Amino acid sequence: MPCREHRLLRLRVKGLAQDNGLKTMTFQALAQIVVSGLLMGLIYALIAAGLSLIFGLMDVVNFAHGEFLMMAMYAMFGLVLALAVDPVLLMPIVAGLMFALGAIVYLGVVRHAMRAKVNAGMVQVFATFGLAIVLRGLAQLFFTPDFRSIPNTWLGGKTLNLGGIFLPWPQLFGGAVSIAAFVGLYLLISRTDFGRALAATREDAGAVALVGIDRNKVFTIGWGLGAGLVGLAGSVMAIFFYIHPDVGGPFALTAYVTVALGGFGSIFGALAAGVIIGLIEAITATILPTEMKSLGIYAAYLAVVFVRPRGLFGNI
Amino acid sequence: MTKSIHPTLNRRTLLGAGAIALASSVTPALAQQKEVLIGAIFPLSGASAQVGVDAKHALETAADIINGNYNFDLPAGKGGGLAGLGGAKVKLVFADHQADPQKGRAEAERLITQDKVAAIVGSFHSAVAATISATTERYQVPYFSADNSSPSLNRRGLKYFFRAAAHDEMFTVAMFDFLDTMRKRGEKVNSVGLFHEDTIFGTDSSNAQRDTAQARGYNLAVDIKYRANSPSLTAEVQQLSSANPDVLMPSSYTTDGILLVKTMSELGYKPKAIVAQAAGFAEKSLFDAVGDKLDGLISRASFSLDLAQKRPVIGKVNEMFKARSGKDLNDNTSRQLMALLILADAIDRAKSVEGPAIREALAKTDIPGEKTIMPWTKVAFGEDGQNMNANPVLLQYLGGKFVTIFPESAAIAKPKWPMN
Amino acid sequence: MSTQSIGIAAGLAQANDRFHAARRRQLMTLVVVVLVISVLPLLVKDVYLQNIMVLTLMYTALSQSWNILGGYCGQISLGHAIYFGIGAYTSTLLFTKFGVSPWFGMAAGGGIAALVALVLGYPFFRLKGHYFTIATIVVAEAALVLFLSWPYAGGALGIQLPAAADNWANLQFGRNKLPFIYTALALATITWLVTWKIEDSRWGYWWRAVKDNPEAAESLGVVIFNSKMAAAALSAFFVAVGGSFYAQFVAYIDPDSVLNFHFSLLFALPAVLGGIGTLWGPALGAIILIPLTEFTRSYAGGSGQGIDLIIYGALIMLIALWKPEGLIGFFVRQPKPLPASADEGAHS
Known part of the structure; x- marks a missing residue:
């Protein structure tokens, strides 16, 4: 704290290298900031995708979302340990396991919370909040609170150097998975019978029963899909991030803001908002002291909802 | 919940554990079961749980050394139990502070008033140490800081605060x-x-x-x-x-x-x-x-395993710890383990489980560096409870x-x- | 509304009588409860249990305050930690830097928090549902980040309350928990009385109207907006007073121990578990939740295996699912949504 002035002075020269030509390095540094922010943003979007889907379908905020992410990471960790196969190949299994977890959580917890006559929203929040604590406790019981990571993977620690701009392979892969997941989600919702049932249920859960759609079945699959998407996110994260029972927290908050910024009910909004948040975070960190980089995200959210109270692309 | 069995009976224990106290005074054989309770407050859940769980292993290893019949050239390392209290065993009571200063304080109060611990060891987080040590001061029970590294902790004029290891x-x-x-x-x-x-x-x-x-x-x-x-x-x-x-x-x-x-x-x-x-x-x-x-x-x-070449006892202690935790001793766990040994040594010398007596004994601590597992020159506390001889x-x-x-x-x- | 009222004039008068009789009964219950709680710490001398009493009463007051905005007004804020932090920091800074009595600090903290609530409320009340909730979370998180980097307020190092003479003026009492129990009890009683008063006021009617039917309430327009602002200010004021109390009680604050998101949840949780938007819900919730939190941590948390978390989380989940309308459902014989005519009659 005594060197505040020094700090402020330094801020202006951040991102400029000292010895090389200033112009090229500035461009490179800038490009690196943008690219890193973009890749991180795609991963934020991927984490938020499941939350967005569940929310859009049934107006439920899943407070255990961060813990779902944590479970997916541990699932990947455990599978790699047991099968000695690379995480990239195990992704479908993790997504499948998470689909099952999501369906079970809907049938076992959320379905009952939805019966509440008063303040169903808050009941769901706290039922899933309780669930989140249980999941953290279970992770600590079965895996101990040690910090884990998966060593020696195909992608882990490898970086693509594009003329001085560094693109880590795990994040590149994560970005690709993220885009693929959103494309898949779009096709599912717009091109399949299930997608139409999903949309119809979202519009009017009561009326769909009349046309023979089993609301409960749609919700169960919806939760499964949402959790399965978190499974993909967790699989990617497990390659380049550490794993422990509390790992989900910081990501969950970003995911909530991402979904709200994009607009509740809009899958595309989550993608756009994820990327925007990644970029804003990276840019804020170069303008403000780095410990305040989240302020940029918060300010962006407030600025958007004050102008557009339903987020960027929301319809709810 | 465990109620302590104390070698010295005060009014509270007499009321609380009257029957057991009576039993122990009647049957001399039971004297060996006397226990000295020491509270250990660490983060056992939450983001820092790993440190707390490792600390648990370290302190349990230290309790083994104190209670078991070993012949280690370490404080409280020889013979079984604390000779000064008729061979009383050290028993640890663990509590979780979840990195919250309020919870740390509540646990300290619980351990002092319900379990009647003789002293408290803690606590990894310096913010929690601040409230625990303020509480122990009020109850006149020593707080032995094992691994808090904030230099401000020993600058608050507390009489019951002790730290053997270095600060930042x-x-x-x-x-x-x-x-x-x-x-x-x-x-x-x-x-x-x-x-x-x-x-x-x-x-x-x-x-x-x-x-x-x-x-x-x-x-x-x-x-x-x-x-x-x-x-x-x-x-x-x-x-x-x-x-x-x-x-x-x-x-x-x-x-x-x-x-x-x-x-x-x-x-x-x-x-x-x-x-x-x-x-x-x-x-x-x-x-x-x-x-x-x-x-x-x-x-x-604070610690180096290399030192085992000069002091074989370090290797043995490390093996004991590794058997429990699957890890070698490190910067934190060595400090936690050593803290309990120094504290037990002071209780042994105090021949009492009363806070003020233990405090006096701690203040008189003078343990040469060779009798620790650390690279320190010695353990002796200043007026502020800080050991300035803890060379990193x-x-x-x-x-x-x-x-x-x-x-x-x-x-x-x-x-x-x-x-x- | 007037035509409706005329149509059921007789029923309305009857319902009105019943309503006021019920309110008198509530007040009597309060007197009994306060008397019982006042005697309790004289019987239970265990410091650890007394500590739990302080926390339970404190969270009762905090949750009751949250309930004014979240329960009665239907504006779910999960960012009330910002007001808690403002209260804690205001009284502590005034005391450590200027030697101002914590009682004055408490009032000042409450005032500042109410002002902040008004400033934030102006743009925030245009937001609906989850957009509003996330905006409150975001602002509280921003405050946490800023306080961590504010050297004057101690930054991450926090502020230790210097030991002063143990007396009521300094609100410090050494080992003695009794004064804290009675202060917390007073705070809980005051917030209860404020809520009780509001239930029967014009504001109370408006807020229920806003909650039950936002579209219809829009006809009330500006009036509703102003009453929401008032609810936010009132709620923030009492949460900040609770924050000052907490700072005095723990005698140490840092950003993470007063501004953390989990405090925001802890203010809402008792109200939700006990019965959101009800007079006794927050107290009921806190009486279950806080001892549960403390006991599971103290007696199951020493293992380091996460068992305390599993028990604690599972119980929260079970209560939420078992009694979705809140534990108050055990005590109130009539289900909350009364037969339409009588209910609306009493409220309009």
Whole structure:
């Protein structure tokens, strides 16, 4: 704290290298900031995708979302340990396991919370909040609170150097998975019978029963899909991030803001908002002291909802 | 809930455990079952749970050494139990503070008033230590700080606060002493870069480093404070990379430490040298995750396994700990283990489980360094409860393990400099 | 509404009588409860249990305050930690820097928090549902980040309350927990009385109207907006007073121990578990939740295996699912949504 002035002075020269030509390095540094922010943003979007889907379908905020992410990471960790196969190949299994977890959580917890006559929203929040604590406790019981990571993977620690701009392979892969997941989600919702049932249920859960759609079945699959998407996110994260029972927290908050910024009910909004948040975070960190980089995200959210109270692309 | 059985009966225990006390006074054979309860308050759940669970193993190992019939040349290391209290055994009562100062205080009160512990050991988080030690002061029960490193803790005029290990300022001085010798050897060590989390630990550590760097004429090339448990450190590492200081000095716990090293490698930044304020950089998990990228990393430490070559007892203690935890002793666990031994020794000498008597015995502590598992010259507490003879060492991670490189008297290898 | 009222004039008068009789009964219950709680700490001398009493009463007051905005007004804020932090920091800074009595600090903290609530409320009340909730979370998180980097307020190092003479003026009492119990009880009683008063006021009617039917309430327009602002200010004021109390009680604050998101949840949780938007819900919730939190941690948390978390989380989940309308459902014989005519009659 005594060197505040020094700090402020330094801020202006951040991102400029000292010895090389200033112009090229500035461009490179800038490009690196943008690219890193973009890749991180795609991963934020991927984490938020499941939350967005569940929310859009049934107006439920899943407070255990961060813990779902944590479970997916541990699932990947455990599978790699047991099968000695690379995480990239195990992704479908993790997504499948998470689909099952999501369906079970809907049938076992959320379905009952939805019966509440008063303040169903808050009941769901706290039922899933309780669930989140249980999941953290279970992770600590079965895996101990040690910090884990998966060593020696195909992608882990490898970086693509594009003329001085560094693109880590795990994040590149994560970005690709993220885009693929959103494309898949779009096709599912717009091109399949299930997608139409999903949309119809979202519009009017009561009326769909009349046309023979089993609301409960749609919700169960919806939760499964949402959790399965978190499974993909967790699989990617497990390659380049550490794993422990509390790992989900910081990501969950970003995911909530991402979904709200994009607009509740809009899958595309989550993608756009994820990327925007990644970029804003990276840019804020170069303008403000780095410990305040989240302020940029918060300010962006407030600025958007004050102008557009339903987020960027929301319809709810 | 366990009720303690005390060798000395006071009114509270008489009321609380009358029947048992009666039994023990009637049957002499039961005298051997006397127990001295010691409270241990650590983070046993939440983001720092790993430290707490390791601390539990370390303290249980120490209790084994005290209670078992060993012949270690360590405080309370000989014979079974505490001779001064007729062979009474030390029993630990663990409590979880979840990194919350309020909860730490509530647990301290519970352990003191319900379990009637003779003393409390803790607590990893300095913020929690602040409230626990204020409480123990009010109840006149010693608080033995095992691994809190904030220098402010011993500056509050508390009479029942004791810390055998070094605090951040002492550690920082050792780190810069080392940098000075590297300078004298003709290495280019002009600028340092600070990288610290926005917590009490990161703030204390970086304040000491900033002041010392300025006082000794090092240029502060970059000074980055980051949000602990960040989802990403990319922007931070870019700034480190473009400033490229001669020495990078991180003050980070395991989570951010792992992420820092991974991100540096992803962004192609190879720091010239790293001199870490231990914490995450003393944890096995970190080296399991990213050890291959850290050959040549230097960290300050309270402990060095190398010392086992000179003092075989360290090797034996380490084996005992490893049998419990599957890990070697490190910076934190060694301090926790040693704390209980020193505390038990004081209770043994006090021949009492009353707080003031233990305090007196602690204040008179004078244990030569050779009788510890640490590289310290001795254990003797100042007026403020701080042991100023807790000399830190610097370790370098070379070929997959840590070797001592500083000070010369303890060094078993020449430092590899620069790292990259 | 008037035509409706005329149509059921007789029923309305009857319902009105019943309503006021019920309110008198509530007040009597309060007197009994307060008397019982006042005697309790004289019988239970265990410091650990007394500590739990302080926390339970404190969270009762905090949750009751949250309930004014979240329960009665239907504006779910999960960012009330910002007001808690403002209260804690205001009284502590005034005391450590200027030697101002914590009682004055408490009032000042409450005032500042109410002002902040008004400033934030102006743009925030245009937001609906989850957009509003996330905006409150975001602002509280921003405050946490800013306080961590504010050297004057101690930054991450926090502020230790210097030991002063143990007396009521300094609100410090050494080992003695009794004064804290009675202060917390007073705070809980005051927030209860404020809520009780509001239930029967014009504001109370408007807020229920807003909650039950936002579209219809829009006809009330500006009036509703102003009453929401008032609810936010009132709620923030009492949460900040609770924050000052907490700072005095723990005697140490840092950003993470007063501004953390989990406090925001802890203010809402008792109200939700006990019965959101009800007079006794927050107290009921806190009486279950806080001892549960403390006991599971103290007696199951020492293992380091996360068992305390599993028990604690599972119980929260079970209560939420078992009694979705809140534990108050056990005590109130009539289900909350009364037969339409009588209910609306009493409220309009």
